[in-house]
Amino acid sequence: xxxxxxxxxxxxxxxxxxxxxxxxxxxxxxxxxxxxxxxxxxxxxxxxxxxxxxxxxxxxxxxxxxxxxxxxxxxxxxxxxxxxxxxxxxxxxxxxxxxxxxxxxxxxxxxxxxxxxxxxxxxxxxxxxxxxxxxxxxxxxxxxxxxxxxxxxxxxxxxxxxxxxxxxxxxxxxxxxxxxxxxxxxxxxxxxxxxxxxxxxxxxxxxxxxxxxxxxxxxxxxxxxxxxxxxxxxxxxxxxxxxxxxxxxxxxx
Amino acid sequence: xxxxxxxxxxxxxxxxxxxxxxxxxxxxxxxxxxxxxxxxxxxxxxxxxxxxxxxxxxxxxxxxxxxxxxxxxxxxxxxxxxxxxxxxxxxxxxxxxxxxxxxxxxxxxxxxxxxxxxxxxxxxxxxxxxxxxxxxxxxxxxxxxxxxxxxxxxxxxxxxxxxxxxxxxxxxxxxxxxxxxxxxxxxxxxxxxxxxxxxxxxxxxxxxxxxxxxxxxxxxxxxxxxxxxxxxxxxxxxxxxxxxxxxxxxxxxxxxxxxxxxxxxxxxxxxxx
Numbered sequence: 226x227x228x229x230x231x232x233x234x235x236x237x238x239x240x241x242x243x244x245x246x247x248x249x250x251x252x253x254x255x256x257x258x259x260x261x262x263x264x265x266x267x268x269x270x271x272x273x274x275x276x277x278x279x280x281x282x283x284x285x286x287x288x289x290x291x292x293x294x295x296x297x298x299x300x301x302x303x304x305x306x307x308x309x310x311x312x313x314x315x316x317x318x319x320x321x322x323x324x325x326x327x328x329x330x331x332x333x334x335x336x337x338x339x340x341x342x343x344x345x346x347x348x349x350x351x352x353x354x355x356x357x358x359x360x361x362x363x364x365x366x367x368x369x370x371x372x373x374x375x376x377x378x379x380x381x382x383x384x385x386x387x388x389x390x391x392x393x394x395x396x397x398x399x400x401x402x403x404x405x406x407x408x409x410x411x412x413x414x415x416x417x418x419x420x421x422x423x424x425x426x427x428x429x430x431x432x433x434x435x436x437x438x439x440x441x442x443x444x445x446x447x448x449x450x451x452x453x454x455x456x457x458x459x460x461x462x463x464x465x466x467x468x469x470x471x472x473x474x475x476x477x478x
Numbered sequence: 479x480x481x482x483x484x485x486x487x488x489x490x491x492x493x494x495x496x497x498x499x500x501x502x503x504x505x506x507x508x509x510x511x512x513x514x515x516x517x518x519x520x521x522x523x524x525x526x527x528x529x530x531x532x533x534x535x536x537x538x539x540x541x542x543x544x545x546x547x548x549x550x551x552x553x554x555x556x557x558x559x560x561x562x563x564x565x566x567x568x569x570x571x572x573x574x575x576x577x578x579x580x581x582x583x584x585x586x587x588x589x590x591x592x593x594x595x596x597x598x599x600x601x602x603x604x605x606x607x608x609x610x611x612x613x614x615x616x617x618x619x620x621x622x623x624x625x626x627x628x629x630x631x632x633x634x635x636x637x638x639x640x641x642x643x644x645x646x647x648x649x650x651x652x653x654x655x656x657x658x659x660x661x662x663x664x665x666x667x668x669x670x671x672x673x674x675x676x677x678x679x680x681x682x683x684x685x686x687x688x689x690x691x692x693x694x695x696x697x698x699x700x701x702x703x704x705x706x707x708x709x710x711x712x713x714x715x716x717x718x719x720x721x722x723x724x725x726x727x728x729x730x731x732x733x734x735x736x737x738x739x740x741x742x743x744x745x746x747x748x749x750x751x
Contacts (some may be wrong), residue, residue, distance in 0.1 A: 291616050312711055313544035322554050404539035422658025424683030
């Protein structure tokens, strides 16, 4: 089985050559998935936070729904988005099928429940812990929210990365709504699927290795942004208000 | 607040890029076609030439013939290029498409392990070969995906008067996926399968598979091109689509198809020759 050694050689030569087609594919992968994750965060984080600290009818049902949607099969999402965006579908006039925008929409639907569910989890735990203290300082639920989000930022970053992991690795949905069109909607995962179908397993695996390297780079970068060292820095700068240094007092009560 | 300002920066960057992506509308047409034409590398060979001549970019969505026809019927492609004559004629009869033209042809072959447990190597009667595969209890891998190749295979089983699905899941394996995936399965299992010559010649994971049966008239594999009916869908780029069809069937286009070779073997033969 020398497919593996061939794959590493293929991955290495892909990296060395770094030809224009490959750069285009990698750039599109990153653009589509990052756009999807960040738009999903804009929707999912407030939604998750509202589910954590809000009390309104149907809240429990909504939590169950969001949690279940974390397991949405990408192919099904792809199919539904295809039917919506198809020229014969309700949103056909927009002409979005087989464009990167369609891929962003599909990935957004896949990623949003993950970010919302994890945000709810994080905020709920923090709210349970600090509710009394924050209330004693005169903060209402909604006024307390920024503080809670700020305090849980490293866990929230993990939620973003979980979403990114799902988006960048997903092939079923982008294949259907993007169409794997060369120089238009071809991304890392659909290229890998294409090379497998051409029987070029070494090149497919080589592209797979590149995909993993990119994921490592993105995760490393975000770790640098949200590293624990910065927590301490921010805390000492923040001083008064309801900074973190006061929380242990609340716990001892 | 540094964390939020960084997030804010990335979000706005993301939206800026998204707006950019939505932009960039040059002249292009969408072509729904089969995996065999893309996987063989034909489009990489001929489409740049058409683009250089016409300035029209052809965006290819390569799926099985069945799915390609559905995409075209929904109006999600401007032009359809597939290889199953009866489905093509039905498509035109139902007024989903107009101006069907023959473009090129090659043939199907039955490939199998070099050990050849069914003893069919060198045969030219495809239906007889299939019945020998069944009587030898050898494994046959089917596309099982409503593609042109799958339909061709089902026709051969009918000709052999055999109902292959009685052995489904055992000696008759329906992968339900593309030609490449099916060939990968066949080569991993040392099984027989039906494949179009274009995909076969360009396939890189043959292992111990080799051509067993070829030359049967029933293995003829013609490709046709159809313009999606602009009367049904106002957004169809009929003019650009027609230019592409005219080019494909012109001397220049037919020469481009004929000049696509792997080694010294042509993968497709232009219809006008």
